Amino acid sequence: MSDLPFLTMDDVEFGDLRVLLRVDINSPVDPTTGKILDDTRMRESLATINELRDAMVIILAHQSRPGKDDFVPLEEHAKLLSSLLQRSVDYVDDLFGSKALDAIKKMEAGDILMLENTRFYAEEIALAGKPPDVQAGTHIVRKLSHACDVYVNDAFAAAHRSQPTLTGFAHVMPSVAGRLMEREVRNLNRFLRSDEKPVIAVLGGAKVEDSIAVAENLLKRGVVDKVLTTGVVAILFLHAAGYDIGAPNREFISREIEKCDMYVEKAKDMIKKYEEKIEMPMDVVMNVNGYRKALTIDKFPATHPIFDIGLDTIAHYSNIIESAGKVILNGPAGVFELPNFSLGTVEIFNAVARCEGFTVAGGGHTVALLRQLGIGNNIDHISTGGGALITYLSGKTMPVIEALAEARKKYTSGGYKSQV
Incomplete structure (x- = not known):
């Protein structure tokens, strides 16, 4: 079992389970063409998705927020992800309605399905900051938790937020951290705790x-x-x-x-x-x-x-x-x-x-410039988190990590109706 506060992908045999995967692929988008300008965050999610090769992977993600020019559907994200994975990624313009649920039901082992922008769902914004039990009572959590077997959260860049798709599922279904989440927390803990x-x-x-x-x-x-x-x-x-x-x-x-x-x-x-x-x-x-x-x-x-x-x-x-x-x-x-x-x-x-020594870097400008200078590979850990990194280093609460830690306790005590 993981030495981290949460369970990781090592703790679950995914096989051909239906895996609900929350990622953070929020990316710069050209408001005129709708094309994604930087695929960095998408590339960071590839390791987790590739490891789930035999499972049925249902992807939840957000893009921007209401009122912004780049608050767009995730169709282009699905196309780009498909290109990066060299595998088909289906897209459905629905989150938890009959269209999404039917698409999930028809999936076969190895299929990948991207659902619509989670922030198109009003409660994803309206309930921000509420505790996990409140998030768990939302329609999106109730519907999708019944349609899937296990939840994987790989959205470190959003780990400082509490929203239905970030903290609600861990309250009601077996939940683990994805590889990116695991890597971020391990490396930041090393910076905070090791003797170097x-x-x-x-x-x-x-x-x-x-x-x-x-x-x-x-x-x-x-x-x-x-x-x-x-x-x-x-x-x-x-x-x-x-x-x-x-x-x-x-x-x-x-x-x-x-x-x-x-x-x-x-x-x-x-x-x-x-x-x-x-x-x-x-x-x-x-x-x-x-x-x-x-x-x-x-x-x-x-x-x-x-x-x-x-x-x-x-x-x-x-x-x-x-x-x-x-x-x-x-x-x-x-x-x-x-x-x-x-x-x-x-x-x-x-x-x-x-x-x-051991080096860590974070922040949008910092990361972009390291890559521009061609020295990004010389840094031991480049964090995908902006606000999440600052929150973690400031010693403040990280709702997603707390929710995953509670999920570990619940899982090990047999507290979920359905255990994987």
Whole structure:
């Protein structure tokens, strides 16, 4: 049996069972053509689907949310998945009505069926955040749980949400984690719990709220030895440390960070408590009419917007990263989209790729840039989770993992009407 909190695919003989598989293949879609622009998440689901080769696989997935241009049916997803698998993937524009149930009933061993976008079903959105017993009472859970034998959740990127198709099924039918879910949790647990030292968190980008939540948890639990701040996170911490970041940068963080004053106070408190563990840039690069202008922090105020970290900081941070036992990387070091201000991001990312310790990376921009630089394969674990990764590293509740853990208890005590 699994050493994880939940059961995995190793714990079930799937054979020719009807397997209800929840994946997260939410992908960028061209609103004009309807074509999927990036198949990364779809590729991540292939291992689980291929392992279920002899079963009848019924796929549940969502795409975007109501009101968005890319809130579309899953027909194109089914076509692309079929191409990636080199196997037929049928699609039905229904979730739990007679059309879907008839299609499930007619399946044979080895068939794959993709149901409609789960968020076309109002309760998938309306009941978000409700406990699993409430989710289990929905029509979709009641109908599909009777039509299938076992539920597999492989949607790590949505594991921080509680919705009918994410947490409801585990309440009423045998439920296990898919291979992607298992891999994500194993690798993140290794980062959080294993002995490899020193442990470094490189936190950048513009989502200051997320970075502070992660840093707070990792520092409080004694997980990390150093937090290296870059990007907007570094600007906020420099401000909190009493450096005069200059009017353009004060205005920027006040405008871009909701409840900015609260996060400045949090950063002050963290600097006070963990002064030796929090690293801030010793020099920065300003954007002066599109050109780089370096400035050491002892020469502040910064008269122009800060767009990157400076050369001394790059060298210092790179040395720390390359000698680390474990590193987590989340967020770029500057405005990397502009070639003149991408140096810090590129050099820090390359340092993480060179690190011989255990490396983890996550976040949309981070993952895309690692692949663009051709160094993604040098990172031990690239997480598919955005919000889910942040939630896990922040020590907050992960409803899907909790639901799967409860399912393990229920299964091992014979608590389901139908055991597989």
